[in-house]
Amino acid sequence: MAQPGYLNDSSSTDPDEDWEQDAQIFAHLVQQANASSSIRRSKAPNIDRGRVEANARLMADYFDDNPTYPEKTFKRRFRMSRNLFTRIVYDLYTRYPYFQQQYDATGLPGLSTHQKCTAAIQQLAYGITGDAWDDYVRMGESTARKCLNHFVEGIIQMYGKVYLRKPTYEDIQQLYAAHDDRHGFPGMLGSLDCMHWEWAMCPVAWQGQYHRGDKPHPSIILEAAASQDTWIWHAFFGCPGAMNDLNVLNHSPIFEDVYNGIAPDRTFQVNGATYKHGYYLGDGIYHEWATFVKAFSYPEDDKRIKFKGAQEAARKDIERAFGILRKRWNIIKQPSRFMEIPTMRKVMYACIILHNMILENKNKAICVVPNDIPDPPNPQLTEEQRAQSSNGSGKGRGQQGTVKYGFTLVKGKANHPMEDYHVAKFIPYQGRELGLFAIYDGHLGDSVPAYLQRHLFSNILKEEEFWTDPNRSISKAYERTDQAILSHNPDLGRGGSTAVTAILINGRKLWVANVGDSRAVLSRRGQAIQMSVDHEPNTERGSIENRGGFVSNMPGDVARVNGQLAVSRAFGDKNLKNHLRSDPDIKHRDIDADTEILILASDGLWKVMTNQEAVDLAIKIRDPEKAAKQLAVEALNRESKDDISCIVVRFK
Numbered sequence: 001m002a003q004p005g006y007l008n009d010s011s012s013t014d015p016d017e018d019w020e021q022d023a024q025i026f027a028h029l030v031q032q033a034n035a036s037s038s039i040r041r042s043k044a045p046n047i048d049r050g051r052v053e054a055n056a057r058l059m060a061d062y063f064d065d066n067p068t069y070p071e072k073t074f075k076r077r078f079r080m081s082r083n084l085f086t087r088i089v090y091d092l093y094t095r096y097p098y099f100q101q102q103y104d105a106t107g108l109p110g111l112s113t114h115q116k117c118t119a120a121i122q123q124l125a126y127g128i129t130g131d132a133w134d135d136y137v138r139m140g141e142s143t144a145r146k147c148l149n150h151f152v153e154g155i156i157q158m159y160g161k162v163y164l165r166k167p168t169y170e171d172i173q174q175l176y177a178a179h180d181d182r183h184g185f186p187g188m189l190g191s192l193d194c195m196h197w198e199w200a201m202c203p204v205a206w207q208g209q210y211h212r213g214d215k216p217h218p219s220i221i222l223e224a225a226a227s228q229d230t231w232i233w234h235a236f237f238g239c240p241g242a243m244n245d246l247n248v249l250n251h252s253p254i255f256e257d258v259y260n261g262i263a264p265d266r267t268f269q270v271n272g273a274t275y276k277h278g279y280y281l282g283d284g285i286y287h288e289w290a291t292f293v294k295a296f297s298y299p300e301d302d303k304r305i306k307f308k309g310a311q312e313a314a315r316k317d318i319e320r321a322f323g324i325l326r327k328r329w330n331i332i333k334q335p336s337r338f339m340e341i342p343t344m345r346k347v348m349y350a351c352i353i354l355h356n357m358i359l360e361n362k363n364k365a366i367c368v369v370p371n372d373i374p375d376p377p378n379p380q381l382t383e384e385q386r387a388q389s390s391n392g393s394g395k396g397r398g399q400q401g402t403v404k405y406g407f408t409l410v411k412g413k414a415n416h417p418m419e420d421y422h423v424a425k426f427i428p429y430q431g432r433e434l435g436l437f438a439i440y441d442g443h444l445g446d447s448v449p450a451y452l453q454r455h456l457f458s459n460i461l462k463e464e465e466f467w468t469d470p471n472r473s474i475s476k477a478y479e480r481t482d483q484a485i486l487s488h489n490p491d492l493g494r495g496g497s498t499a500v501t502a503i504l505i506n507g508r509k510l511w512v513a514n515v516g517d518s519r520a521v522l523s524r525r526g527q528a529i530q531m532s533v534d535h536e537p538n539t540e541r542g543s544i545e546n547r548g549g550f551v552s553n554m555p556g557d558v559a560r561v562n563g564q565l566a567v568s569r570a571f572g573d574k575n576l577k578n579h580l581r582s583d584p585d586i587k588h589r590d591i592d593a594d595t596e597i598l599i600l601a602s603d604g605l606w607k608v609m610t611n612q613e614a615v616d617l618a619i620k621i622r623d624p625e626k627a628a629k630q631l632a633v634e635a636l637n638r639e640s641k642d643d644i645s646c647i648v649v650r651f652k
Contacts, residue, residue, distance in 0.1 A: 051138045055112045058136040063114060063431035078118075079125045079328050080354070084361045086430050089117050090461070091158055093427050098150045101399055109399060111139060113428050119144045120151030124351060127330035149343065152350035162369055163356040164349065167233055171367045172266040172278060175227055178366045182228050183314035185293070187268035189278040190227040191318035192234075192286070194248060195326075197222065197348065200335035220341065222348060223248045225280055226321035228314075229366045231359055232352050238345045255291060281315045325355055395625035398426045398433055403507045405437065405649045406625025410632045412604055412643040420602055420645040421449040423457060423501075430467075435504030439518045439645045441602040443565070444495035448485060448572040452499055456481050460503070470503070471586050474513045482582040485572050496565070496573035499584075500532050500600055507651070508591050510598070513584040516567040517603045521611045522589065523596045523619055528611035531598075533585040535569040537561050540581075544568060549579025591651055597624075598649040604642035605635045624648040 061068040062082070074082050092099040093113045102110045119137045123129065129141045137144070167175060167189065179188035202210055202218035210218040225234040236252045267274050282292045295311040296304045326333040329351040338344050359365045395406035403426075411418045419442035426435050436457050440449035459481050460466065463473035478499075498516025505511075512520045514532035522529040537544060537551040537559040544551055544561055552563040560566050561579055569581045589595075599614055606614075614631055621627035628646040635644050 049138045051111060051115070052109060054134075054136050054138040055115055058112075058114055058118060059431055061136075065431060067431070077125075078121055080358050081361055083430075084357060085117070085121070088155070089113055090427055090429055092117060092151070092154050094425070095158060096150065096154055099154070107401070109401075111137070111143075112399070115139070116147045117151060120148045123148045124152075124329050124331050124347070124354075127334040149346075152346045155350040155353055156346060159353050159357065160349065163353045163360075164232070164235060167367075169266060174367045176266065176268055176278065178228055179314070184310060185281070185314055186270055187275055187278045188293070188314070189280055190225045190233055191315045192223070192225045192254075192280040192282045192292075193315070193318040193322070194221050194223050195322045196220070197332050197344065198335040199344070201337055201339050217335070220336075220344060221248055223252050223254070224318060224321065224352070225254065226318040227366055228317050229359060229364055230317060230321040230324055231356055231365055231367070232321055232325075235349060235352050237348045238341045249286065281311055283315070321355075325351060328355065328358075393625055393629060394424070395623070396425065398435060398507060399428075400433070400507060403435060403504065403649065403651055404624050405435070405647060406623065406628045407645075407647040408625070408628040408632050409646075410604075410636070410644045413641045417446060418643055419443060419446045419449060419497075420604075420643040421446065421453040421497075422645050422647060423453055424647050429461060432506050434461075435502070435507070435649070437504070437598075437600055437647050437649060438499065438501040439600050439602050439647065440497045440499050441516065441518050441604075441643070441645065442495060442497040443570075444573075446495075448495045448497040451485060451488075452481065452497055452571060455484070456499065456501065457503075460501075470511050471588070474501075474503075474511065474586055475584060478513065478515065478582060478584045482571050486574055486577065494572070494574055496570040496576075498567055498570055498602070502531075502598060502600060502649070504591070504649070510589045510591055511586065512589075513586045515569045515571060515582055515584050517606070519601060519603070519606050519611075521599045521614060523598070523615040524592075525594050526596070526615070526619060528615040529589075530611055531587050531589065535567050535581075535585075537566070537568045540568040543581060544579050547579045549576070593652070595651050597627075597651065599631070599646065600649075601631070601646040602643060604640050604644035605631060605646055607642065608635050608638035608640045618648050622650070624650045 062074055062078075063086070067074075069077075071082060074085075078085050089099075099113045099116055101112050104110065115137045118133065119139060122133050122137075123144065126132070129144055139147070172189065175189055176187060179190075180186045196215060196219035198215075199210060199218045199220055207218045210220060212219075220238055223234070223236040224232050226232045234254050236248065236254065239248055239251045266278065267276055268278070269275070277291070279291050279293050282294055284294055284297050286292045286294060288294075293311065295308040295315075299305040299308045332348060332351055336344055338347070356365070360369055393406070393408035395404065397404040405424050407422055407424045409418070409420055409422060421440040421442065423436050423438040426433055428434075438453075438456065440452045442449035456477065460474055460477040463477055466473040498514070498518045500514040500516075500518040500520050501512070502520055503511045510522075510531075512531040514520065515535065517534045517536065518532070519534065520531040522531050538553075541551045549562050551559050551561060553559050554563070558566050561568060561576060565573060565576055565580070569583070571582055573580055596619055597615070599618060601614070609631070617634060618627040618631055621630060625648075627648040627650075631646050631648070632644045
């Protein structure tokens with residue numbers, strides 16, 4: 001008889017035999033369960049996706065000095081020139097930590113900046129997933145989509161204010177002239193029209209808001225205005241329940257400035273009458289407003305027939321812009337697979353901004369991009385964090401891992417905010433890896449060193465001769481940056497700053513430039529080599545006096561220009577500029593196997609420590625961040641009262 005609770009179909013009548021069989025079956029099941037549990041608990045294998053090799057192939061094919069594919073092929077596949085794409089890569093790398101190459105716990109590098117940007121641009125250009133370019137990017141679909149989201153957000157935040165701006169007074173003047181010359185329409189700002197982007201993933205409950213009778217599928221409408229060069233000046237996307245041009249216009253902000261009386265006044269004349277604001281060409285559906293010039297629906301005479309033909313021909317500017325936009329960015333030509341409207345909006349605006357950037361890069365834009373539009377703040381930092389960005393410490397390394405750096409900044413004992421700023425980072429740039437290091441020691445406020453932190457390296461790399469003549473390019477960029485500071489608002493130019501900058505190319509070639517008394521010192525075989533020149537009033541007395549200034553030497557004080565400034569060269573200092581210089585001293589050196597470290601520091605360190613003392617202390621510490629901190633601690637122990645900023649770069 002079977003035991004209670006067990007089902008026994010055996011023909012055996014021996015209870016002991018039944019129990020033995022049940023025990024064997026139970027033991028077998030337990031063994032299987034343990035084996036399955038063991039498999040689940042085992043560590044997942046670390047799969048090498050070959051990202052390093054893929055990145056090397058990407059760089060060799062498209063971004064090296066002699067890439068496999070020529071510029072023509074690059075433009076076809078990336079939809080833009082190589083130099084424009086490289087500019088975008090550089091800007092994203094410097095502003096967004098997401099686009100900086102990360103390392104895992106074992107020290108293996110992750111996706112490079114070029115791989116992330118390539119994955120994003122391919123999704124925009126071809127409307128395909130990023131992993132379709134797996135030979136180069138080696139990432140999954142979800143990672144590729146994440147790259148795209150960060151990419152379009154970065155494009156909008158970095159360039160939207162410039163490349164999707166409202167027309168300025170100067171822009172309006174140039175648009176008037178171009179449209180009068182090309183179309184014969186004086187006072188014309190552009191053409192206005194709408195296009196649809198099909199929304200394949202529209203939720204069923206929303207389809208009524210995004211559906212219209214002449215479209216078989218839900219779609220979202222874009223209202224845009226373009227000039228004759230197809231530059232898109234206005235874009236309004238994603239308005240629900242507004243599936244025709246008039247409803248969109250009722251929600252659109254295009255005429256808000258005119259309504260509020262803050263639009264730029266730029267008059268023009270037609271047939272002896274003077275008009276204050278320009279107009280857009282539109283089709284017959286739009287309102288009878290002074291801001292629209294429409295064609296006659298049923299022209300009754302030759303004059304009206306001719307006007308209708310001219311208006312319709314000129315109105316093709318916006319149709320050409322839509323056509324180019326869809327052809328260049330296939331993602332907005334195909335039905336959208338995005339679930340959320342905000343994501344679609346970002347993609348659409350990013351495509352428009354890139355479209356305008358390409359026009360400017362080809363020198364086909366009617367209007368020149370203004371230089372006085374301020375750079376957007378770093379979106380990764382709050383205002384409080386930006387205010388504290390000149391303090392603290394940190395470290396990093398190049399992609400090859402052989403060159404490492406560390407930095408520290410310590411506020412001095414003076415009763416004013418920290419005025420030292422720094423730059424310490426590696427960036428990919430035109431197929432090379434650049435190490436950018438700088439110390440900016442400000443005075444009379446921190447506005448000038450903060451400006452240098454944002455703009456000086458960018459201005460250097462913008463010079464066309466940078467690769468062929470770095471010396472000349474660095475000198476020109478220093479001068480151009482100082483002129484920009486002085487021509488800015490008066491508050492910026494009133495203060496000043498020293499600067500010492502170092503550019504390391506592929507870990508092998510070093511260019512150091514400086515203005516003022518911030519110093520760079522190299523160590524080779526343990527011997528200190530000064531790479532900068534201390535610009536002090538006593539050593540450049542002749543230059544100061546030739547410029548109409550004088551050098552004071554008061555007892556117990558250092559020499560000063562006109563009794564005020566303790567350096568003979570500086571950025572800014574508008575009140576003393578006639579007696580100061582801002583041209584840098586520049587030195588170049590190849591980094592060989594005998595070169596150990598580079599130290600950049602403000603005078604808060606060098607006032608109390610010799611070059612050799614600094615080298616002897618730092619060279620013993622393998623961690624460059626700890627070495628920089630130890631130099632600052634030693635300076636404080638020697639009673640340095642000034643702000644102390646220090647960067648240590650270790651080459652091996």
